Amino acid sequence: xxxxxxxxxxxxxxxxxxxxxxxxxxxxxxxxxxxxxxxxxxxxxxxxxxxxxxxxxxxxxxxxxxxxxxxxxxxxxxxxxxxxxxxxxxxxxxxxxxxxxxxxxxxxxxxxxxxxxxxxxxxxxxxxxxxxxxxxxxxxxxxxxxxxxxxxxxxxxxxxxxxxxxxxxxxxxxxxxxxxxxxxxxxxxxxxxxxxxxxxxxxxxxxxxxxxxxxxxxxxxxxxxxxxxxxxxxxxxxxxxxxxxxxxxxxxxxxxxxxxxxxxxxxxxxxxxxxxxxxxxxxxxxxxxxxxxxxxxxxxxxxxxxxxxxxxxxxxxxxxxxxxxxxxxxxxxxxxxxxxxxxxxxxxx
Amino acid sequence: xxxxxxxxxxxxxxxxxxxxxxxxxxxxxxxxxxxxxxxxxxxxxxxxxxxxxxxxxxxxxxxxxxxxxxxxxxxxxxxxxxxxxxxxxxxxxxxxxxxxxxxxxxxxxxxxxxxxxxxxxxxxxxxxxxxxxxxxxxxxxxxxxxxxxxxxxxxxxxxxxxxxxxxxxxxxxxxxxxxxxxxxxxxxxxxxxxxxxxxxxxxxxxxxxxxxxxxxxxxxxxxxxxxxxxxxxxxxxxxxxxxxxxxxxxxxxxxxxxxxxxxxxxxxxxxxxxxxxxxxxxxxxxxxxxxxxxxxxxxxxxxxxxxxxxxxxxxxxxxxxxxxxxxxx
Numbered sequence: 052x053x054x055x056x057x058x059x060x061x062x063x064x065x066x067x068x069x070x071x072x073x074x075x076x077x078x079x080x081x082x083x084x085x086x087x088x089x090x091x092x093x094x095x096x097x098x099x100x101x102x103x104x105x106x107x108x109x110x111x112x113x114x115x116x117x118x119x120x121x122x123x124x125x126x127x128x129x130x131x132x133x134x135x136x137x138x139x140x141x142x143x144x145x146x147x148x149x150x151x152x153x154x155x156x157x158x159x160x161x162x163x164x165x166x167x168x169x170x171x172x173x174x175x176x177x178x179x180x181x182x183x184x185x186x187x188x189x190x191x192x193x194x195x196x197x198x199x200x201x202x203x204x205x206x207x208x209x210x211x212x213x214x215x216x217x218x219x220x221x222x223x224x225x226x227x228x229x230x231x232x233x234x235x236x237x238x239x240x241x242x243x244x245x246x247x248x249x250x251x252x253x254x255x256x257x258x259x260x261x262x263x264x265x266x267x268x269x270x271x272x273x274x275x276x277x278x279x280x281x282x283x284x285x286x287x288x289x290x291x292x293x294x295x296x297x298x299x300x301x302x303x304x305x306x307x308x309x310x311x312x313x314x315x316x317x318x319x320x321x322x323x324x325x326x327x328x329x330x331x332x333x334x335x336x337x338x339x340x341x342x343x344x345x346x347x348x349x350x351x352x353x354x355x356x357x358x359x360x361x362x363x364x365x366x367x368x369x370x371x372x373x374x375x376x377x378x379x380x381x382x383x384x385x386x387x388x389x390x391x392x393x394x395x396x397x398x399x400x
Numbered sequence: 401x402x403x404x405x406x407x408x409x410x411x412x413x414x415x416x417x418x419x420x421x422x423x424x425x426x427x428x429x430x431x432x433x434x435x436x437x438x439x440x441x442x443x444x445x446x447x448x449x450x451x452x453x454x455x456x457x458x459x460x461x462x463x464x465x466x467x468x469x470x471x472x473x474x475x476x477x478x479x480x481x482x483x484x485x486x487x488x489x490x491x492x493x494x495x496x497x498x499x500x501x502x503x504x505x506x507x508x509x510x511x512x513x514x515x516x517x518x519x520x521x522x523x524x525x526x527x528x529x530x531x532x533x534x535x536x537x538x539x540x541x542x543x544x545x546x547x548x549x550x551x552x553x554x555x556x557x558x559x560x561x562x563x564x565x566x567x568x569x570x571x572x573x574x575x576x577x578x579x580x581x582x583x584x585x586x587x588x589x590x591x592x593x594x595x596x597x598x599x600x601x602x603x604x605x606x607x608x609x610x611x612x613x614x615x616x617x618x619x620x621x622x623x624x625x626x627x628x629x630x631x632x633x634x635x636x637x638x639x640x641x642x643x644x645x646x647x648x649x650x651x652x653x654x655x656x657x658x659x660x661x662x663x664x665x666x667x668x669x670x671x672x673x674x675x676x677x678x679x680x681x682x683x684x685x686x687x688x689x690x691x692x693x694x695x696x697x698x699x700x701x702x703x704x705x706x707x708x709x710x711x712x713x714x715x716x717x718x719x720x721x722x723x724x725x726x727x728x729x
Contacts, residue, residue: 106585106586106587106588107556107585216673217444218673246443246444246612247443247612247614247653247656247657248443248652248653248656248669248670249673250656251656251658251666251667251668251669252669254667255666255667255669273585273586274586275586275660276615276657276658276659276660277658279658279660280658280664280667303660313587314586314587315660316590317586317587317589317590318586318615318660319586319589319590319593319613319614319615319616319618319619320615320618320619320659320660320661321614321615321617321618321642321654321657321659322618322642322659322661323618323619323621323638323639323642324639325618325619325661327590331587331590331591331594332587335555335557335558335588336555336585
């Protein structure tokens, strides 16, 4: 099988603030909306860990849900293994769901407190693999428990979520996601609630499972240090748009968009000798209901040029030097106005 | 000679649970020096939040069953609740993790500030309190017009700054900040930490910064204390503890945190989990997971003593005598 596993094309998701006839009457059709995802395009290759990074309101979680078909796009398409999700009949979509699974941030919220671990893991099997005999189902559940390091499986099978630790609960969530042997797992902040010393264990587990089960991950996180540890490629989002995207090493070693630079520099480093070098953007993240004109980042950007950045929408384009797959959305760094970059020539891109 | 603002001796805080008593803080000894930022790190359940609240005698569901809280010469344990109310806010301010639960949703920001000021300083007029609030809020980077807004109209970062303003409004000597940046985005967090450092200089503040984020401590703290299972395991200058961690728990912790500025290989993984505080292990609470465990670790508590001057560790690798020494520095 060739071709990307997931393709997202000109994807938009706008959440209207009010719905219904009266609302559209009051606003003459143009209902104010939260523009959570506003024209996003990318492809996810089979077997990769694709990172979606950003702060609050960036739209990364919404993109995750759109990929899973949990939300319908306002515009644009999501294609999974060549199939446009919007063209599928409900039954076809249901079958496709066994091939894409999700791991959320909070295992206590994701696990039914009244279901045993065995029941929780077995649940997707009941739905998607109804022809398994009880013995086969049990064997599958045991296989999953083993795979996530919960051994011996018999010991955990009959326990309830509250009887195990937070890290172990997240392992159960991962096991449950693996039962249908999916192609894709969307992980939305999968280790954010785990203690620091447990995170490395969970991340390593996820990478081992990727090899063992031939998985592809969408790794959604605001924690860039974690993203650096596991992702192959990464897309940085800001206010509903992708501002930079490329191979992980390229983006982290040569961050080009001013927002990416600030974001990377802001991450606290566990070394007291370390000093930050980038100026932090002015002000705060604006509302996604009425995003700034032109480049969304311009009101906060240290190099924004009036007449260009506040007026024209930048496009995601390759850097002038370096990998053709390293893209950024900045008039002064990858767009048509390179000569206006006040830092041009002063520092490497 | 370092000037000590707050000296904590043999502090024990217990919670009474249905399954029995749990020692959330188990005989902790340390000093907070005037003018420093002391970082207190540990993972969930280590007791750091309980310790922070105990320092203001704000432990509601639990109880301080022993210890001395010598704040600027006065043992807070001897004060009445009425006297403590003057200390809280007036001398010791607190900034919590989630400002939305600390701020009154039906009260304007201005009223939060003026009410705090006039309650603690009855001689101050409403007008004077309002002026003071305005100056303060401007210093914290919030436009004065926003004083008339409600908490929900502000962003998370702004609300946290309001929390600092409340702590500063009464010229508190000590600010206890419990996970102040955990709910903030990383860029907002960076700006907040910069602000904290500026304010510390400008207002001569002493800050106890409680967090699970080791990077945050590295960025702002002068000294760092590490807690585990209700005990303080290590304490020292931040450069010393990061460059040369003495306690095996600190060593494991520092190696398990990803460092974005480095090209790291694998992260260290710590086996096991923190102990059940209902039935803590005999001896050092870290002994079941310790890569350097010795026989004595499973039998007796190590003391919290200096490895060298200014750097303490609770570990048999460095101790000769069992615990009961109360030499916090």
